[in-house]
Each structure stands twice: as structure tokens, then as C-alpha cells.
Amino acid sequence: MTGSEIVECASAKVNLTLRVGRAREDRYHPLDSLVVFADWGDTITVRPAAGLTLTLSGEASRALAGEGNNLVLRAARALQHAAGIRAGAAIHLEKRIPVSAGLGGGSADAAATLRALNxxxxxxxxxxxxxxxxxxxxxxxxxxxxxxxxRMRGIGDWIELLGEFAPLFGVIVNAGIPVSTAEVFRRFDAGAPAKLTESAPDLQNLPAWLAAEPNDLEPAALSVAPEIARTLEVLAAAGQPGLVRMSGSGASCFALYTSLDASRQAAAMLAAALPDWTVVPVQLGAGSDD
Incomplete structure (x- = not known):
């Protein structure tokens, strides 16, 4: 932070697991998910200004061009209204997380905006x-x-913060395929899903517990974007990952490794072979403080 400029990291969200039940009467889906955050993501910078403005930068921001009601601005206006103030801000979003990627990019940006403006x-x-x-x-x-x-439950509003959590070493990969969350849930519903069965995380035996858990949206996402299967395949062949899975509603996938060096080596190999893809070695746990 310099002077009155405030910077907040909008860390990418990764669903290590995702159980989803059939829709409730209000059409929202109950879920149970173990969520961690990467030491990589977007950056929100705010400065004092007379009104609320938003500027964008970064390759991933091209997908947001022309949006008149970006979630960042909606979050800023909501906080302004809730606080009963007229203060403004010049907000800048440096976008790295691909849009519609299953990494919670828009939500992370809105959250970082709320923290920064607060x-x-x-x-x-x-x-x-x-x-x-x-x-x-x-x-x-x-x-x-x-x-x-x-751990997220309910419709995402029931949050249980976990205790000490050793960082996980991984690689996040996105092939540049935007996937509509609404369409994934439509396909999921078409499969007549069962009532949600919850599963509390076993942090003492995390690798074995993760391996036995699903991402219930993966089959539906594969039917929307079959290319996700290739992402999973190339990750499975990169080094010796202990787990390969899709995050959220797709299309981003991740692999977990036993060390930071192993994740970096796998990422370097993937980036060289797939230069047009987003390939990022990450530590997964708490988000970045930068």
C-alpha cells in the first residue's frame, strides 16, 4: 500500500471436493465442498475518487470488456449503500484468472473489492x-x-473455517474453454440427482479422503465441454500427481503433488507443451496476502 492506495489479492478458489444435491424448492442446489485458495489470482487496487469507476488490465480481462454491471462494481455499490455513504473509489482490476473457469474469479474479485473498500x-x-x-x-x-x-455447505452461505492446514502443492490448468455454470447445472439436473449426502473432511488422513471424494458436477461439465477430458488426461500424465480433478463447475482442473518442486516441474513441462493454456504452479491453502 502506498499513500491512500490499497491493494488486495483476489485469490483463485479451488474446490478440492464438491458434493451437490438435487435442487431445493427455491431452485438453489445444496452443496458440501472442501475449498482452498491459491497463492495466485487477480489483484484489486482502490484509490479515493469522487465516484465509483472500474478499469481493467490483463489478458483475462478481455472477456469482461463491455460489461456494464461487473460484479466488482455491484459489490462496491452494495457496500456503499449498506454503509450509507457517498464516498467513491477508482477501482482497478488486474485480471489473471480466466473467466467462467470454475475458479471463482468473479467472486474473488468482488470479495477483494469489499475488503479493499472497507x-x-x-x-x-x-x-x-x-x-x-x-x-x-x-x-x-x-x-x-x-x-x-x-468447508462450504448450504448454498455456499454456511461456512466452517478449518484449523491448521498444511499447504498443498498443485498445478492449475485451464485450456481457455469458458463453461457456463448455469448450463452445467441444467445438465446436472437432467440426470435426476439424489438428495445431498454430506461428508465431513478428514484432515488427519487428507490424501486418502480426497481420493475417495467426488466433484459431482464433473460428468455434467464433461457433457457441456468434452475438451475438459483432455485437460484431465494431460494433468494425469504430468509427473506423478496424487490427485487430478476438475474445480467447481469447470473447465479448470488441478493436480496435487508431494512437493513444490514436483508441481513446478510438472507446470514447466505443461506450459512448454501447451503455450496457449493457462498453467500455474500453486500452493493451495490460504490465499495470498499480497
Missing amino acids: RLWQLDLPVEELAHLACDLGADIPACLYSRPL
């Missing part, structure tokens, strides 16, 4: 209050506000 406007609102406000903006935003290892 500081800029000296509101001193606790994160719990920001999370309550965020529920009306998007189901993933409350989790992204915490950016810590957590």
Missing part, C-alpha cells in the same frame, strides 16, 4: 458482516472473503 472508507466492518452483505451478490463471495481453507 479499508479505504475506514468502515472497520468485521468480515462476518461483509459476508452477510455478500450473500445477495453471489454464493461464492462469502467464502472468498475469508480466503482460508474452509
Whole structure:
């Protein structure tokens, strides 16, 4: 932070597991997910200004060009209204997380905006209050506000922060295929899903527990974007990952390795072979503080 400029990292969200049940009467889907955050993501920078403005940079921001009601601005206006203030801000989003990628990029950006403006406007609102406000903006935003290892339940609004969590070493890969979350859920519903069965994470035996858990949206996402299968295949062949899985509703996938060196070696091999893809070696746990 320099002067009155405030910078917040919008860490990519990774669903290590994702159980989803059939839709409730209100059409929302109950879920149970173990969520961690990468030490990589977008960056939100805010400065004092007379009104609310948003500028964008980064290759991934091209997909947002022309959006008149970006989630970042919606979050800023919601906080402004809730606080009953007229203060403005010049907001800049440096976009690295691909759009519609299953990594919670838009939610992470909105959450980082709320944290940054809470500081800029000296509101001193606790994160719990920001999370309550965020529920009306998007189901993933409350989790992204915490950016810590957590278990999400309900429709994403029931958050259980986890205790000490050793970082996991991984590679995130996105082949540049945007996937509509709404379409994935439509295909999921067409399969007549069962009622949600929850599964509490076993942090003492995490690798074995993760291996036995699903991403219930993966089959539906594969039917929407069959190319996801190739992403999973190339990750499985990169080094010796202990786990390969799709994150969220796709199309991003991740692989977990036993060490940071192994994840970096796998990422270097993938990036060389697939230069047009997003390939990032990451530590997964709490989000970056940068």
C-alpha cells in the first residue's frame, strides 16, 4: 500500500471436493465442498475518487470488456449503500484468472473489492458482516472473503473455517474453454440427482479422503465441454500427481503433488507443451496476502 492506495489479492478458489444435491424448492442446489485458495489470482487496487469507476488490465480481462454491471462494481455499490455513504473509489482490476473457469474469479474479485473498500472508507466492518452483505451478490463471495481453507455447505452461505492446514502443492490448468455454470447445472439436473449426502473432511488422513471424494458436477461439465477430458488426461500424465480433478463447475482442473518442486516441474513441462493454456504452479491453502 502506498499513500491512500490499497491493494488486495483476489485469490483463485479451488474446490478440492464438491458434493451437490438435487435442487431445493427455491431452485438453489445444496452443496458440501472442501475449498482452498491459491497463492495466485487477480489483484484489486482502490484509490479515493469522487465516484465509483472500474478499469481493467490483463489478458483475462478481455472477456469482461463491455460489461456494464461487473460484479466488482455491484459489490462496491452494495457496500456503499449498506454503509450509507457517498464516498467513491477508482477501482482497478488486474485480471489473471480466466473467466467462467470454475475458479471463482468473479467472486474473488468482488470479495477483494469489499475488503479493499472497507479499508479505504475506514468502515472497520468485521468480515462476518461483509459476508452477510455478500450473500445477495453471489454464493461464492462469502467464502472468498475469508480466503482460508474452509468447508462450504448450504448454498455456499454456511461456512466452517478449518484449523491448521498444511499447504498443498498443485498445478492449475485451464485450456481457455469458458463453461457456463448455469448450463452445467441444467445438465446436472437432467440426470435426476439424489438428495445431498454430506461428508465431513478428514484432515488427519487428507490424501486418502480426497481420493475417495467426488466433484459431482464433473460428468455434467464433461457433457457441456468434452475438451475438459483432455485437460484431465494431460494433468494425469504430468509427473506423478496424487490427485487430478476438475474445480467447481469447470473447465479448470488441478493436480496435487508431494512437493513444490514436483508441481513446478510438472507446470514447466505443461506450459512448454501447451503455450496457449493457462498453467500455474500453486500452493493451495490460504490465499495470498499480497
